[in-house]
Amino acid sequence: MSDTEIRKGLAGVVVDTTAVSKVNPETNSLLYRGYPVQELAEKCTFEEVAYLLWHGELPDPAQLAEFETLERSLRHLDTVVKTVIDELPTTAHPMDVVRTAVSVIGARDADAAVSTPEDNLRKSVALFAQLPAIVAYDQRRRRGEHLVEPRDDLGYSANFLHMTFGDVPDLVVVDAFDVSMILYAEHSFNASTFTARVITSTLADLYSAVTGAVGALKGALHGGANEAVMHVFDEIQTADRAEQWLDTALAEKRKIMGFGHRVYKNGDSRVPTMKAALDTLVAEYDRPDLGELYEALETAMGERKNIKPNLDYPSGPAYHLMGFDTATFTPLFVAARVTGWTAHIMEQLESNALIRPLSEYVGPDERHVALPVE
Numbered sequence: 001m002s003d004t005e006i007r008k009g010l011a012g013v014v015v016d017t018t019a020v021s022k023v024n025p026e027t028n029s030l031l032y033r034g035y036p037v038q039e040l041a042e043k044c045t046f047e048e049v050a051y052l053l054w055h056g057e058l059p060d061p062a063q064l065a066e067f068e069t070l071e072r073s074l075r076h077l078d079t080v081v082k083t084v085i086d087e088l089p090t091t092a093h094p095m096d097v098v099r100t101a102v103s104v105i106g107a108r109d110a111d112a113a114v115s116t117p118e119d120n121l122r123k124s125v126a127l128f129a130q131l132p133a134i135v136a137y138d139q140r141r142r143r144g145e146h147l148v149e150p151r152d153d154l155g156y157s158a159n160f161l162h163m164t165f166g167d168v169p170d171l172v173v174v175d176a177f178d179v180s181m182i183l184y185a186e187h188s189f190n191a192s193t194f195t196a197r198v199i200t201s202t203l204a205d206l207y208s209a210v211t212g213a214v215g216a217l218k219g220a221l222h223g224g225a226n227e228a229v230m231h232v233f234d235e236i237q238t239a240d241r242a243e244q245w246l247d248t249a250l251a252e253k254r255k256i257m258g259f260g261h262r263v264y265k266n267g268d269s270r271v272p273t274m275k276a277a278l279d280t281l282v283a284e285y286d287r288p289d290l291g292e293l294y295e296a297l298e299t300a301m302g303e304r305k306n307i308k309p310n311l312d313y314p315s316g317p318a319y320h321l322m323g324f325d326t327a328t329f330t331p332l333f334v335a336a337r338v339t340g341w342t343a344h345i346m347e348q349l350e351s352n353a354l355i356r357p358l359s360e361y362v363g364p365d366e367r368h369v370a371l372p373v374e
């Protein structure tokens with residue numbers, strides 16, 4: 001080996017600039033296009049935040065009305081996508097279904113290869129509007145339920161919940177869901193966004209980049225952690241068992257899902273906002289036991305390892321309380337993050353350079369194929 005410094009996992013490596021969002025672990029802050037995410041979660045809808053990520057500015061009332069009309073007109077599940085989903089076994093993971101559906105949408109777009117900013121924006125809005133139908137329908141068919149048609153008198157989050165459950169829950173639930181979408185929307189050069197940028201850098205189309213990003217998000221070290229958190233809660237069962245469960249898990253060298261972060265080492269900027277949303281859901285559904293389990297594991301993890309929760313820790317139980325199946329949690333993350341991914345895809349194309357790092361070879365020295373001895 002030479003003395004070249006290798007940063008495993010590109011930890012700490014700055015690979016490009018971005019104007020989409022800023023993650024600052026020192027101040028524990030996250031800005032989308034300059035706006036603190038907590039402020040966006042409190043004062044804006046997810047539609048406004050999506051518009052902000054794509055256009056760089058929040059919409060004025062006329063722009064918002066136009067955008068909402070467009071998004072609502074694109075919500076119906078494409079019939080071919082539905083047919084393809086129906087062909088997939090219910091044993092397929094919902095992330096595999098979402099990944100396949102995005103790929104089908106791309107294959108059906110005659111202009112898939114057209115990569116002008118206007119065309120990529122059109123595709124981004126279409127995916128944003130279609131993903132709730134895909135995620136909701138996939139959960140329903142697993143339960144033996146029929147497709148629910150979208151309602152164009154509802155905002156994004158109310159309609160998403162309506163399409164999943166067949167009715168619109170209380171406003172506090174819709175608000176908590178909307179907050180989760182805003183918090184999940186964007187997070188700089190995380191693994192799935194970087195994947196999307198790598199694919200885009202080859203000049204492959206937006207659908208290919210989003211399909212690859214869905215694959216990267218599936219893993220338990222990234223988006224798959226929100227699902228994994230719920231499996232942990234199911235294993236522990238009650239707050240009084242949390243300490244003992246954790247000691248065993250750590251002795252077995254398990255990674256505790258929903259804890260730790262590559263960038264934030266002193267807590268995830270989004271957790272307090274999502275935890276407040278979870279608290280309202282715990283009250284709404286009268287599930288103090290879940291709140292107690294959450295606190296018990298967080299406290300024990302703090303005492304044993306001094307590692308803090310990431311966004312997946314409160315969002316997992318929040319989605320559980322809303323009624324989503326555990327395997328649907330990461331597809332919800334996709335529905336939110338498609339906004340950030342596509343904003344980055346468009347930014348990558350504005351000043352593209354093929355992403356192709358180097359590696360240090362550590363295999364055998366040069367050798368040659370020996371001819372068989374006669």
Ligand SMILES: CC(=O)SCCNC(=O)CCNC(=O)[C@H](O)C(C)(C)COP(=O)(O)OP(=O)(O)OC[C@H]1O[C@@H](n2cnc3c(N)ncnc32)[C@H](O)[C@@H]1OP(=O)(O)O
Pocket residue numbers: 009220221222223225254255256257258259260261262263305307310311312
């Ligand atoms: C929305 C998101 O995608 S947020 C991330 C969601 N992922 C998870 O929740 C999965 C669980 N967490 C983890 O695996 C990690 O914290 C990661 C992958 C998120 C970040 O990992 P890295 O930045 O590579 O940190 P790294 O793995 O080097 O951890 C540093 C130390 O903390 C430990 N550690 C970090 N996270 C955890 C955890 N969740 N459970 C147990 N130990 C942990 C590591 O074992 C390591 O200990 P060591 O120095 O004794 O070997």
Ligand SMILES: O=C([O-])CC(=O)C(=O)O
Pocket residue numbers: 184186187189190191222261262263310311
């Ligand atoms: O930034 C990361 O590495 C992971 C994360 O929190 C996200 O993608 O939201």
